[in-house]
Each structure stands twice: as structure tokens, then as C-alpha cells.
Amino acid sequence: MSTTDWEAVLSVPVTEDRDHIQGPADAAVTLVEYGDYECPYCGAAYPIIKEVQARMGERLRFVFRNFPITTSHAHAEQAAEAAEAAASQGRFWQMHDVLYENQRRLRDQDLRAYAEKLALDVELFDKDLAEHVHAARVHEDFMSGVRSGVNGTPTFYINGTRHDDSYEVEALLAALERAAASQ
């Protein structure tokens, strides 16, 4: 064959130690998002995920991985590192939410203000960002996405397989329910 086709599956499985996770480890379905904090489509997906989480409750485990496309989004890398810096202080999801709720305000001084608001150790936060302590982790996420067939943001995986369909609430919910039922 002159063309090669392949199934897009998660190249790095979800692990409780490494990943940022909401929901129980034994949930019926795991939804992984590769996202960019400055990407408007990811911003549009943010409330959808919240609704899907509310409706599925403990049956859903949600995982977020970084996929900053810095070529298009000048602040995406620093925002991703800010979320990882917050994670190192145990506040990943709080920062993740603040970033998506303030997508147009991701300059360094904005990130610092969010760190203060979340009562982080701001000195440590500043140091982490200045020295790019979490850049390696962000890049690791990015490459795991590339190798899993991420071709834009957001890209979702349901129980390890890429979800190529719409991510409108009902479509996403239906796909998640199908995956839950086939377990």
C-alpha cells in the first residue's frame, strides 16, 4: 500500500501519579483532553467539559494534558507552565480553571495575579516560571499528544481512542455513554 493508515490511540496511558485527574480511578470512562490555554476552541470546550462532568458524576474520569501551539498562541506555553507550577503546589485544577476563564489575559503579570489569588507561594511560582522548571513536563505532554495523533486543539480521547466527532455537549455525552456501556 502506498498509503498507511493507523488508528489514533493514546501513546502514553493515563497514570494516577503523573496525570492531572478529576474523578475516580475506577470510573467507567476516561476522557483525556489535549489543550492549549490560549486556544479559543479549547475555551469553548471548557464549559462543555464542566457540564459533562456534572452530568456523569463519578462515572467519568477527566484528564488534562498540555498541547500549547506557541506558533499561533504567544502566551500558551507560559500559561501551561503556570498551571504546572500551580500543580507543584497542589492547585492544578484551580489554576486550569482560572486560565480558561481568563483566556485573553495570560500575560506574565496576569499569571502572577492568579497565583496570588489562589494563595500560592508566589515567590516559588515566579521562580518556576522564570527558570522554566516545568517546560520539560509541558513538552513531554506535547510530544505524547503528537505521537497519539493530536492534530489540533482540543483533541479528546475516550478510553484511549481519539474522539473525532463533535464535542458539543450531547455528542460528547453520547460518545462517553457508549464507551461506558461497552466496558
Add this chain to the structure above:
Amino acid sequence: MNQVETVDHLATPLPAGAKAPDFELPSTPGQTVSLAELRGQPVILAFYPADWSPVCSDQMALYQEVLPEFQKFNAELLGISVDGIWCHLAFARDRNLRFDLLADFEPKGEMARAYRVYRANDGTSERALYVIDAEGIVRWSYVSPVDVNPGADGILRALENLGKEGAS
């Protein structure tokens, strides 16, 4: 009526093992890039339908982002469309693309035709990928549906396989 039959039939690209047709196309006003001058290193050809269209932009932005990974294989990435050189220049500047975009502009689509990925009905190329080895032989080719960004995974796999088979 036969109109329901207008399914989008994708082109069949040159297969692995074929000799890659040589080309020499402008990359900037006053500069050209030829396949011959890239002999000795792997070459990635990313044919895309048009500058500025949403999917193309995402795809090229992604390739810019993954460029350091391609460079680990010493591979040269070239984007190709039928757009003219000034259009490419404005597009690359706007999207922060720092790899060459070749203008398959005159005679229009000649390179895309040689690589069997020209869409005569649209007057553009397919969204097609080629990985060519250091000796100028096609080692992998792929045509994606026009509105689907094929990502970078297939290219990286092909580059890895060059390493594995390259000794022969």
C-alpha cells in the same frame, strides 16, 4: 441523476520505493529549492490546498511546533501549495512559520501533478504527505481527506523507520 455519487475520491500518491520526481520551485522572491540540492538528508513534503484556510493553518502551525523533532532526524520540511510566493511570504509571516513554503504556481500545480496529488477540479493539491530518504526515494506517502489535518505522527513514524531500514 448521478450527483449522489460525488464522493471525494482521494488521489493515489506515488508509492514507497518510487523515485521522487525532482523539482525546483521558488521559496522566496529570488530563491529556489530543489530536491537535488537536498540529497543526503531526508525530506518531508507537506502538500496543502491553500494558504490561509483554517485547516492548513493549524497543520502548518503544528509542523512549526514539531520542527525540532523533525530536525533530530536531520530532515528538511517543505510546505507546498499552488499559492504564489508573495502570498506564501505573507502567510508565513502572519503565522510565524520558519520553514520553506514552495510556490507550485507556474506552471500551476506541476509539482503536485508529478507527485500525483493534484486536484484538477479544485485547482489545488491534495492534503498529502511524503517522506523522501537521503537518496531521493519515496519511503512513505499519505493523502488525507482535504478537511482533515493529518497531524505529525505519521511523519515521525516514517522518519524513525528510515533509521531502521536505512542500512540497506
